Amino acid sequence: MKVLVIGQGGREHVLVWKLAQSPKVEKVYCAPGNAGTALDAENVAIADTDIPGLLEFARSNEIDLTVVGPEAPLVAGLSDAFREAGLKVFGPSQAAAQLEGSKEFSKQIMRAAKVPTADYRVFTHADEALEYIDLREQEAVVVKADGLAAGKGVFVCSTKDEAKDAVKTIMVDHKFKEAGAKVVIEDCLEGIETSILAIVDGKTIIPLETSQDHKRAHDGDTGPNTGGMGAYSPAPYVDDDMMDTIIEKILIPTVHTMKTNDTDFSGVLYAGLMLTSQGPKVLEFNVRFGDPEAQPVLMRLKSDLFEILMAAAEGRLDQIDDLEWDERAAICVVMAADGYPGSYPKGDAITGIDDANELENVKVFHAGTKLVDGKVLTNGGRVLGVTALADNLTAAKLQAYKAVKAIRWSGAWCRKDISDKARD
Numbered sequence: 153m154k155v156l157v158i159g160q161g162g163r164e165h166v167l168v169w170k171l172a173q174s175p176k177v178e179k180v181y182c183a184p185g186n187a188g189t190a191l192d193a194e195n196v197a198i199a200d201t202d203i204p205g206l207l208e209f210a211r212s213n214e215i216d217l218t219v220v221g222p223e224a225p226l227v228a229g230l231s232d233a234f235r236e237a238g239l240k241v242f243g244p245s246q247a248a249a250q251l252e253g254s255k256e257f258s259k260q261i262m263r264a265a266k267v268p269t270a271d272y273r274v275f276t277h278a279d280e281a282l283e284y285i286d287l288r289e290q291e292a293v294v295v296k297a298d299g300l301a302a303g304k305g306v307f308v309c310s311t312k313d314e315a316k317d318a319v320k321t322i323m324v325d326h327k328f329k330e331a332g333a334k335v336v337i338e339d340c341l342e343g344i345e346t347s348i349l350a351i352v353d354g355k356t357i358i359p360l361e362t363s364q365d366h367k368r369a370h371d372g373d374t375g376p377n378t379g380g381m382g383a384y385s386p387a388p389y390v391d392d393d394m395m396d397t398i399i400e401k402i403l404i405p406t407v408h409t410m411k412t413n414d415t416d417f418s419g420v421l422y423a424g425l426m427l428t429s430q431g432p433k434v435l436e437f438n439v440r441f442g443d444p445e446a447q448p449v450l451m452r453l454k455s456d457l458f459e460i461l462m463a464a465a466e467g468r469l470d471q472i473d474d475l476e477w478d479e480r481a482a483i484c485v486v487m488a489a490d491g492y493p494g495s496y497p498k499g500d501a502i503t504g505i506d507d508a509n510e511l512e513n514v515k516v517f518h519a520g521t522k523l524v525d526g527k528v529l530t531n532g533g534r535v536l537g538v539t540a541l542a543d544n545l546t547a548a549k550l551q552a553y554k555a556v557k558a559i560r561w562s563g564a565w566c567r568k569d570i571s572d573k574a575r576d
C-alpha cells in the first residue's frame with residue numbers, strides 16, 4: 153500500500169515513521185515534510201493547503217490512504233475533496249473539523265451533548281464583550297478567538313483589565329484577522345490538564361493511551377503559551393475509572409451528537425481536558441493528533457497504525473482488535489530555536505542527531521527542519537522532538553535528556569522539567 157502523510161511537523165514525522173513500520177505499507181510520501189521525513193519517507197514539495205496539488209499527486213501516484221496531520225487542510229476541506237474523488241483519507245470532513253475550526257461550534261456541540269465544559273458567552277461586537285467582562289463577578293476569565301489562530305488565540309486572564317486587553321487584541325487590533333470576528337468568553341477552570349486522543353470512524357471510538365503536554369515555554373509552567381514544549385505518556389492522573397468517565401461523559405456523547413448534527417466525526421478526536429474538582433471538563437477539541445503528544449503516544453503503540461487508520465477511513469473500526477501498547481513510558485522533549493514562541497532565526501546547522509539516535513530506545517523526531525545539501529538546518533520554532541522509551545518515566549526522562557545533550561545548534565533550548573508533573 154502507498155500512503156501520503158500531509159504536513160511538516162513532529163507529528164507528521166512520527167506518523168511517517170510508524171506507518172512505514174507496517175508490513176502492509178510499501179511506500180510513504182510526506183507533503184511537504186521536513187528533514188526527518190525525508191529520511192523515513194519520500195518528501196513531495198506540495199504545501200499542505202494546496203488541495204488541488206495534493207489531489208493530483210494522490211491520483212497520479214495511486215495513493216491508497218492519505219493521512220492528514222494538521223488542522224488547517226481539514227478545516228479547508230481536504231478530506232471532502234479526496235472523498236469526492238474516490239480516494240481514502242484519514243481525517244474529518246470540513247463540517248466536522250469545525251469542532252476545532254470554530255470555538256463557538258465546538259461549544260454548541262458540547263452544550264447539545266451535555267458534555268462538561270466551562271460556561272461561556274459568544275460576542276460579535278467588542279463593546280458588548282467589554283461590558284460583559286465589567287459585569288462579571290469573577291475576575292479570572294478566558295478569552296478565545298473563535299477561529300484558528302495557530303494556538304495563539306487563547307488568553308487566560310487573571311484580571312478584568314487583562315481580559316479587556318485580550319478582547320481588544322482580537323476584535324479591535326484584528327491580530328488574528330477573520331479568526332477573531334467572534335470571541336468566546338468563558339469561565340476559568342482550575343485543575344490538572346491532560347489530553348485524551350481517540351480514533352473515531354463516525355460511530356466506533358478507540359481511545360489511545362493517555363498523555364500530557366507542556367504548553368508554557370519555561371520550566372514550572374511559566375512563560376508564554378507555545379504549541380507544546382514536550383509531552384509524556386502515560387499520564388498518571390487518568391486511571392481506569394477516570395478514563396471510563398471521560399469515555400462515557402465526553403467522547404461518546406460528542407461523537408453521537410456530531411452524528412445527529414449531520415457532521416459525523418471521523419479521524420482523531422482530541423479532547424483537551426481540565427481535571428477539575430467536579431470531574432473532567434473539556435477545554436477544547438482538536439480534530440487531529442496532538443503535537444508533541446503524538447510522539448510519545450505513538451512510540452508506545454505496538455499495533456499496526458496503518459491498519460487502524462485505514463479501518464477508520466473505511467468506517468470499519470469495529471473490526472479492529474484491541475490495541476496493543478508498550479507498557480513502558482515515553483517522553484518527548486521539544487528542542488526549540490532561540491526566540492520561540494516569538495520570532496526566531498532559521499537556517500542554523502544542527503549537529504549530533506545521529507549520535508542521539510544511536511542511544512538505546514531514542515528517536516529524534518524532526519519538526520522545524522530542512523535538508524539542504526545533505527545538512528540538517530533549523531526551519532521553524534519547534535525544531536526537534538527528542539523522544540525516549542524506558543521502563544518508567546524517570547528512566548525515560550534521563551534517556552531523553554541524554555539524547556538532547558548530544559544535539560547542538562546555536563541558540564537551541566528546551567524545558568528541563570518535561571514529565572516532572574507526573575511526579576508532583
Ligand code: AMP
Pocket residue numbers: 270294296303306308338339340341342345367424435436
Ligand atoms: P485551547 O487552545 O482552548 O486549548 O487553550 C489553550 C490553553 O489555554 C489550554 O491548554 C489551557 O491551558 C488554557 N485554557 C483554555 N481554556 C481554559 C479555561 N476555560 N480555563 C482555564 N484554562 C484554559
Ligand code: GLY
Pocket residue numbers: 365379380438441442443444445
Ligand atoms: N500540543 C497541543 C496541540 O497539538 O494542540
